[in-house]
Amino acid sequence: MxxxxxxxxxxxxxxxxxxxxxxLPAIEKIAEARQHHAFHVLISTLLSARTQDATTHAASERLFGVADTPTAMGALAPRQIEKLIYPVSFYRNKARHVRATCRLLVDRFGGQVPATMEKLLTLPGVGRKTANLVLILAFASRxxxxxxxxxxxxxxxxxxxxxxxxxxxxxxxxxxxxxxxxxxxxxxxxxxxxxxxxxxxxxxxxxxxxxxxxxxxxx
Ligand code: SF4
Known part of the structure:
Protein backbone atom coordinates (compact mmCIF):
# COMPACT_ATOMS: atom_id res chain seq x y z
CA MET A 1 0.00 0.00 0.00
CA LEU A 24 19.06 13.31 -20.44
CA PRO A 25 20.79 10.11 -19.27
CA ALA A 26 22.47 8.20 -22.13
CA ILE A 27 19.87 5.45 -22.51
CA GLU A 28 17.01 7.96 -22.59
CA LYS A 29 18.89 9.91 -25.27
CA ILE A 30 19.45 6.78 -27.35
CA ALA A 31 15.81 5.73 -26.90
CA GLU A 32 14.57 9.12 -28.08
CA ALA A 33 16.93 9.27 -31.03
CA ARG A 34 15.99 5.74 -32.11
CA GLN A 35 12.22 5.94 -31.72
CA HIS A 36 12.28 3.82 -28.55
CA HIS A 37 13.37 0.78 -30.56
CA ALA A 38 13.53 -2.16 -28.14
CA PHE A 39 16.69 -3.71 -29.58
CA HIS A 40 18.66 -0.48 -29.25
CA VAL A 41 17.39 0.17 -25.73
CA LEU A 42 18.28 -3.39 -24.71
CA ILE A 43 21.82 -3.34 -26.12
CA SER A 44 22.73 0.14 -24.86
CA THR A 45 21.40 -0.75 -21.40
CA LEU A 46 23.55 -3.88 -21.40
CA LEU A 47 26.57 -1.71 -22.19
CA SER A 48 25.76 0.91 -19.59
CA ALA A 49 26.44 -1.01 -16.36
CA ARG A 50 29.13 0.76 -14.32
CA THR A 51 30.03 2.94 -17.27
CA GLN A 52 29.99 6.71 -17.71
CA ASP A 53 27.10 7.99 -19.81
CA ALA A 54 29.27 9.54 -22.53
CA THR A 55 31.18 6.27 -22.93
CA THR A 56 27.96 4.24 -23.12
CA HIS A 57 26.50 6.58 -25.71
CA ALA A 58 29.59 6.57 -27.95
CA ALA A 59 30.05 2.78 -27.68
CA SER A 60 26.39 2.14 -28.52
CA GLU A 61 26.54 4.36 -31.58
CA ARG A 62 29.76 2.68 -32.81
CA LEU A 63 28.20 -0.75 -32.41
CA PHE A 64 24.88 0.20 -34.06
CA GLY A 65 26.84 1.80 -36.88
CA VAL A 66 28.30 -1.61 -37.75
CA ALA A 67 25.42 -3.92 -36.80
CA ASP A 68 21.90 -2.66 -36.31
CA THR A 69 19.89 -5.86 -35.92
CA PRO A 70 20.10 -8.99 -33.74
CA THR A 71 21.06 -11.04 -36.82
CA ALA A 72 23.87 -8.69 -37.86
CA MET A 73 25.16 -8.18 -34.31
CA GLY A 74 25.00 -11.89 -33.48
CA ALA A 75 27.16 -12.60 -36.53
CA LEU A 76 29.99 -10.37 -35.32
CA ALA A 77 33.02 -12.00 -33.72
CA PRO A 78 33.34 -11.37 -29.98
CA ARG A 79 36.65 -9.59 -30.60
CA GLN A 80 34.96 -7.26 -33.08
CA ILE A 81 32.29 -6.35 -30.55
CA GLU A 82 34.94 -5.82 -27.88
CA LYS A 83 36.78 -3.35 -30.11
CA LEU A 84 33.60 -1.47 -30.94
CA ILE A 85 32.41 -1.10 -27.36
CA TYR A 86 35.75 -0.46 -25.67
CA PRO A 87 36.24 1.30 -23.20
CA VAL A 88 32.93 0.42 -21.50
CA SER A 89 33.65 -1.41 -18.27
CA PHE A 90 33.81 -5.23 -18.43
CA TYR A 91 33.83 -4.90 -22.22
CA ARG A 92 34.92 -8.52 -22.73
CA ASN A 93 32.02 -9.92 -20.69
CA LYS A 94 29.60 -7.46 -22.19
CA ALA A 95 30.71 -8.39 -25.74
CA ARG A 96 29.98 -12.04 -24.98
CA HIS A 97 26.61 -11.19 -23.48
CA VAL A 98 25.64 -8.95 -26.39
CA ARG A 99 26.49 -11.64 -28.94
CA ALA A 100 24.75 -14.42 -27.01
CA THR A 101 21.69 -12.23 -26.42
CA CYS A 102 21.46 -11.41 -30.14
CA ARG A 103 21.65 -15.07 -31.05
CA LEU A 104 18.94 -15.97 -28.55
CA LEU A 105 16.73 -13.17 -29.86
CA VAL A 106 17.04 -14.69 -33.32
CA ASP A 107 16.73 -18.34 -32.28
CA ARG A 108 13.97 -18.09 -29.68
CA PHE A 109 12.13 -14.83 -30.23
CA GLY A 110 12.00 -14.39 -33.99
CA GLY A 111 14.53 -11.56 -33.89
CA GLN A 112 12.31 -9.47 -31.61
CA VAL A 113 12.97 -8.29 -28.07
CA PRO A 114 10.42 -9.99 -25.80
CA ALA A 115 8.05 -7.72 -23.90
CA THR A 116 7.82 -9.56 -20.60
CA MET A 117 10.05 -9.57 -17.54
CA GLU A 118 10.11 -13.35 -17.45
CA LYS A 119 11.39 -13.69 -21.02
CA LEU A 120 13.80 -10.77 -20.81
CA LEU A 121 15.46 -12.37 -17.79
CA THR A 122 16.33 -15.43 -19.92
CA LEU A 123 18.69 -13.29 -22.03
CA PRO A 124 22.40 -13.43 -21.10
CA GLY A 125 23.53 -10.47 -19.02
CA VAL A 126 19.99 -9.17 -18.53
CA GLY A 127 18.97 -8.55 -14.93
CA ARG A 128 15.98 -6.77 -13.46
CA LYS A 129 17.49 -3.31 -14.00
CA THR A 130 17.92 -3.84 -17.74
CA ALA A 131 14.60 -5.64 -18.10
CA ASN A 132 12.70 -2.91 -16.27
CA LEU A 133 14.29 -0.16 -18.37
CA VAL A 134 13.49 -1.99 -21.61
CA LEU A 135 9.88 -2.46 -20.51
CA ILE A 136 9.59 1.24 -19.59
CA LEU A 137 11.43 2.82 -22.52
CA ALA A 138 10.66 0.41 -25.34
CA PHE A 139 7.25 -0.94 -24.37
CA ALA A 140 5.86 2.11 -22.56
CA SER A 141 5.19 0.13 -19.39
CA ARG A 142 3.97 2.14 -16.41
S1 SF4 B 1 21.06 14.22 -0.13
FE1 SF4 B 1 20.65 14.43 -2.32
S2 SF4 B 1 18.43 14.66 -2.48
FE2 SF4 B 1 19.00 15.07 -0.35
S3 SF4 B 1 19.27 17.31 -0.24
FE3 SF4 B 1 21.29 16.40 -0.64
S4 SF4 B 1 21.46 16.44 -2.89
FE4 SF4 B 1 19.30 16.72 -2.41
Whole structure:
Protein backbone atom coordinates (compact mmCIF):
# COMPACT_ATOMS: atom_id res chain seq x y z
CA MET A 1 0.00 0.00 0.00
CA UNK A 2 1.43 3.43 -0.91
CA UNK A 3 2.11 5.44 2.22
CA UNK A 4 0.76 8.95 2.58
CA UNK A 5 3.49 10.13 4.92
CA UNK A 6 6.36 10.25 2.43
CA UNK A 7 6.49 13.40 0.30
CA UNK A 8 7.02 11.41 -2.89
CA UNK A 9 4.56 13.41 -5.04
CA UNK A 10 6.17 16.70 -3.98
CA UNK A 11 9.65 15.41 -4.74
CA UNK A 12 8.66 13.91 -8.07
CA UNK A 13 6.86 17.06 -9.21
CA UNK A 14 9.84 19.23 -8.24
CA UNK A 15 12.28 16.90 -9.97
CA UNK A 16 10.09 16.73 -13.06
CA UNK A 17 10.49 20.48 -13.44
CA UNK A 18 14.16 20.62 -12.41
CA UNK A 19 15.50 17.92 -14.73
CA UNK A 20 14.44 19.96 -17.75
CA UNK A 21 17.60 22.02 -17.16
CA UNK A 22 19.83 18.93 -17.34
CA UNK A 23 20.98 16.56 -20.05
CA LEU A 24 19.06 13.31 -20.44
CA PRO A 25 20.79 10.11 -19.27
CA ALA A 26 22.47 8.20 -22.13
CA ILE A 27 19.87 5.45 -22.51
CA GLU A 28 17.01 7.96 -22.59
CA LYS A 29 18.89 9.91 -25.27
CA ILE A 30 19.45 6.78 -27.35
CA ALA A 31 15.81 5.73 -26.90
CA GLU A 32 14.57 9.12 -28.08
CA ALA A 33 16.93 9.27 -31.03
CA ARG A 34 15.99 5.74 -32.11
CA GLN A 35 12.22 5.94 -31.72
CA HIS A 36 12.28 3.82 -28.55
CA HIS A 37 13.37 0.78 -30.56
CA ALA A 38 13.53 -2.16 -28.14
CA PHE A 39 16.69 -3.71 -29.58
CA HIS A 40 18.66 -0.48 -29.25
CA VAL A 41 17.39 0.17 -25.73
CA LEU A 42 18.28 -3.39 -24.71
CA ILE A 43 21.82 -3.34 -26.12
CA SER A 44 22.73 0.14 -24.86
CA THR A 45 21.40 -0.75 -21.40
CA LEU A 46 23.55 -3.88 -21.40
CA LEU A 47 26.57 -1.71 -22.19
CA SER A 48 25.76 0.91 -19.59
CA ALA A 49 26.44 -1.01 -16.36
CA ARG A 50 29.13 0.76 -14.32
CA THR A 51 30.03 2.94 -17.27
CA GLN A 52 29.99 6.71 -17.71
CA ASP A 53 27.10 7.99 -19.81
CA ALA A 54 29.27 9.54 -22.53
CA THR A 55 31.18 6.27 -22.93
CA THR A 56 27.96 4.24 -23.12
CA HIS A 57 26.50 6.58 -25.71
CA ALA A 58 29.59 6.57 -27.95
CA ALA A 59 30.05 2.78 -27.68
CA SER A 60 26.39 2.14 -28.52
CA GLU A 61 26.54 4.36 -31.58
CA ARG A 62 29.76 2.68 -32.81
CA LEU A 63 28.20 -0.75 -32.41
CA PHE A 64 24.88 0.20 -34.06
CA GLY A 65 26.84 1.80 -36.88
CA VAL A 66 28.30 -1.61 -37.75
CA ALA A 67 25.42 -3.92 -36.80
CA ASP A 68 21.90 -2.66 -36.31
CA THR A 69 19.89 -5.86 -35.92
CA PRO A 70 20.10 -8.99 -33.74
CA THR A 71 21.06 -11.04 -36.82
CA ALA A 72 23.87 -8.69 -37.86
CA MET A 73 25.16 -8.18 -34.31
CA GLY A 74 25.00 -11.89 -33.48
CA ALA A 75 27.16 -12.60 -36.53
CA LEU A 76 29.99 -10.37 -35.32
CA ALA A 77 33.02 -12.00 -33.72
CA PRO A 78 33.34 -11.37 -29.98
CA ARG A 79 36.65 -9.59 -30.60
CA GLN A 80 34.96 -7.26 -33.08
CA ILE A 81 32.29 -6.35 -30.55
CA GLU A 82 34.94 -5.82 -27.88
CA LYS A 83 36.78 -3.35 -30.11
CA LEU A 84 33.60 -1.47 -30.94
CA ILE A 85 32.41 -1.10 -27.36
CA TYR A 86 35.75 -0.46 -25.67
CA PRO A 87 36.24 1.30 -23.20
CA VAL A 88 32.93 0.42 -21.50
CA SER A 89 33.65 -1.41 -18.27
CA PHE A 90 33.81 -5.23 -18.43
CA TYR A 91 33.83 -4.90 -22.22
CA ARG A 92 34.92 -8.52 -22.73
CA ASN A 93 32.02 -9.92 -20.69
CA LYS A 94 29.60 -7.46 -22.19
CA ALA A 95 30.71 -8.39 -25.74
CA ARG A 96 29.98 -12.04 -24.98
CA HIS A 97 26.61 -11.19 -23.48
CA VAL A 98 25.64 -8.95 -26.39
CA ARG A 99 26.49 -11.64 -28.94
CA ALA A 100 24.75 -14.42 -27.01
CA THR A 101 21.69 -12.23 -26.42
CA CYS A 102 21.46 -11.41 -30.14
CA ARG A 103 21.65 -15.07 -31.05
CA LEU A 104 18.94 -15.97 -28.55
CA LEU A 105 16.73 -13.17 -29.86
CA VAL A 106 17.04 -14.69 -33.32
CA ASP A 107 16.73 -18.34 -32.28
CA ARG A 108 13.97 -18.09 -29.68
CA PHE A 109 12.13 -14.83 -30.23
CA GLY A 110 12.00 -14.39 -33.99
CA GLY A 111 14.53 -11.56 -33.89
CA GLN A 112 12.31 -9.47 -31.61
CA VAL A 113 12.97 -8.29 -28.07
CA PRO A 114 10.42 -9.99 -25.80
CA ALA A 115 8.05 -7.72 -23.90
CA THR A 116 7.82 -9.56 -20.60
CA MET A 117 10.05 -9.57 -17.54
CA GLU A 118 10.11 -13.35 -17.45
CA LYS A 119 11.39 -13.69 -21.02
CA LEU A 120 13.80 -10.77 -20.81
CA LEU A 121 15.46 -12.37 -17.79
CA THR A 122 16.33 -15.43 -19.92
CA LEU A 123 18.69 -13.29 -22.03
CA PRO A 124 22.40 -13.43 -21.10
CA GLY A 125 23.53 -10.47 -19.02
CA VAL A 126 19.99 -9.17 -18.53
CA GLY A 127 18.97 -8.55 -14.93
CA ARG A 128 15.98 -6.77 -13.46
CA LYS A 129 17.49 -3.31 -14.00
CA THR A 130 17.92 -3.84 -17.74
CA ALA A 131 14.60 -5.64 -18.10
CA ASN A 132 12.70 -2.91 -16.27
CA LEU A 133 14.29 -0.16 -18.37
CA VAL A 134 13.49 -1.99 -21.61
CA LEU A 135 9.88 -2.46 -20.51
CA ILE A 136 9.59 1.24 -19.59
CA LEU A 137 11.43 2.82 -22.52
CA ALA A 138 10.66 0.41 -25.34
CA PHE A 139 7.25 -0.94 -24.37
CA ALA A 140 5.86 2.11 -22.56
CA SER A 141 5.19 0.13 -19.39
CA ARG A 142 3.97 2.14 -16.41
CA UNK A 143 4.12 -0.94 -14.17
CA UNK A 144 7.87 -1.12 -13.60
CA UNK A 145 10.49 0.67 -11.55
CA UNK A 146 14.07 0.55 -12.83
CA UNK A 147 16.54 0.78 -9.96
CA UNK A 148 20.20 1.45 -10.65
CA UNK A 149 22.83 2.74 -8.22
CA UNK A 150 21.49 6.33 -8.43
CA UNK A 151 17.91 5.32 -7.67
CA UNK A 152 19.09 3.03 -4.86
CA UNK A 153 21.30 5.71 -3.28
CA UNK A 154 18.85 8.61 -3.52
CA UNK A 155 15.81 6.61 -2.40
CA UNK A 156 17.74 5.77 0.75
CA UNK A 157 19.02 9.33 1.27
CA UNK A 158 15.45 10.59 0.92
CA UNK A 159 14.29 8.08 3.52
CA UNK A 160 11.82 6.51 1.09
CA UNK A 161 13.39 3.11 1.68
CA UNK A 162 15.92 1.56 4.01
CA UNK A 163 17.60 -1.09 1.91
CA UNK A 164 20.97 -2.64 1.19
CA UNK A 165 20.67 -3.58 -2.48
CA UNK A 166 19.03 -2.19 -5.63
CA UNK A 167 16.86 -5.33 -5.76
CA UNK A 168 15.53 -4.62 -2.27
CA UNK A 169 15.02 -0.98 -3.22
CA UNK A 170 12.93 -1.92 -6.25
CA UNK A 171 10.58 -4.04 -4.15
CA UNK A 172 10.40 -1.41 -1.39
CA UNK A 173 9.60 1.34 -3.89
CA UNK A 174 6.67 -0.65 -5.27
CA UNK A 175 5.28 -0.60 -1.74
CA UNK A 176 5.82 3.07 -0.86
CA UNK A 177 5.40 4.93 -4.16
CA UNK A 178 2.11 5.43 -5.91
CA UNK A 179 1.99 3.57 -9.24
CA UNK A 180 1.72 6.77 -11.25
CA UNK A 181 5.36 7.61 -10.39
CA UNK A 182 6.88 4.20 -11.05
CA UNK A 183 7.97 4.63 -14.66
CA UNK A 184 9.44 8.10 -14.03
CA UNK A 185 11.46 7.28 -10.93
CA UNK A 186 14.47 6.12 -12.95
CA UNK A 187 14.65 9.13 -15.26
CA UNK A 188 14.16 11.64 -12.44
CA UNK A 189 16.53 10.12 -9.88
CA UNK A 190 19.24 9.14 -12.36
CA UNK A 191 19.31 12.67 -13.77
CA UNK A 192 19.43 14.06 -10.24
CA UNK A 193 22.09 11.57 -9.22
CA UNK A 194 24.35 12.45 -12.13
CA UNK A 195 24.08 16.19 -11.57
CA UNK A 196 23.17 17.05 -7.97
CA UNK A 197 22.76 14.14 -5.58
CA UNK A 198 26.10 12.67 -6.60
CA UNK A 199 27.57 9.67 -4.77
CA UNK A 200 30.32 11.76 -3.24
CA UNK A 201 29.75 15.33 -2.08
CA UNK A 202 26.09 15.75 -3.07
CA UNK A 203 25.19 19.39 -3.81
CA UNK A 204 22.56 19.70 -1.07
CA UNK A 205 22.77 23.50 -1.01
CA UNK A 206 21.68 23.59 -4.67
CA UNK A 207 19.08 20.86 -4.39
CA UNK A 208 15.45 21.71 -5.17
CA UNK A 209 14.17 18.81 -3.07
CA UNK A 210 16.29 19.52 0.03
CA UNK A 211 13.21 20.59 2.05
CA UNK A 212 11.85 17.05 1.78
CA UNK A 213 15.18 15.27 2.26
CA UNK A 214 16.40 13.96 5.63
CA UNK A 215 19.79 13.26 3.98
CA UNK A 216 20.05 9.80 5.45
CA UNK A 217 23.68 8.69 5.51
CA UNK A 218 24.99 11.96 4.01
CA UNK A 219 27.91 13.39 5.91
S1 SF4 B 1 19.27 17.31 -0.24
FE1 SF4 B 1 21.29 16.40 -0.64
S2 SF4 B 1 21.06 14.22 -0.13
FE2 SF4 B 1 19.00 15.07 -0.35
S3 SF4 B 1 18.43 14.66 -2.48
FE3 SF4 B 1 19.30 16.72 -2.41
S4 SF4 B 1 21.46 16.44 -2.89
FE4 SF4 B 1 20.65 14.43 -2.32
Missing amino acids: PTRTLPIPQVMRALGRAIEDHE DNICVDTHVHRISNRLGWVKTRTPEQTEQALYRVADRRWWADINLYLVTWGQNVCRPIRPRCAACVISRWCPRVGVR
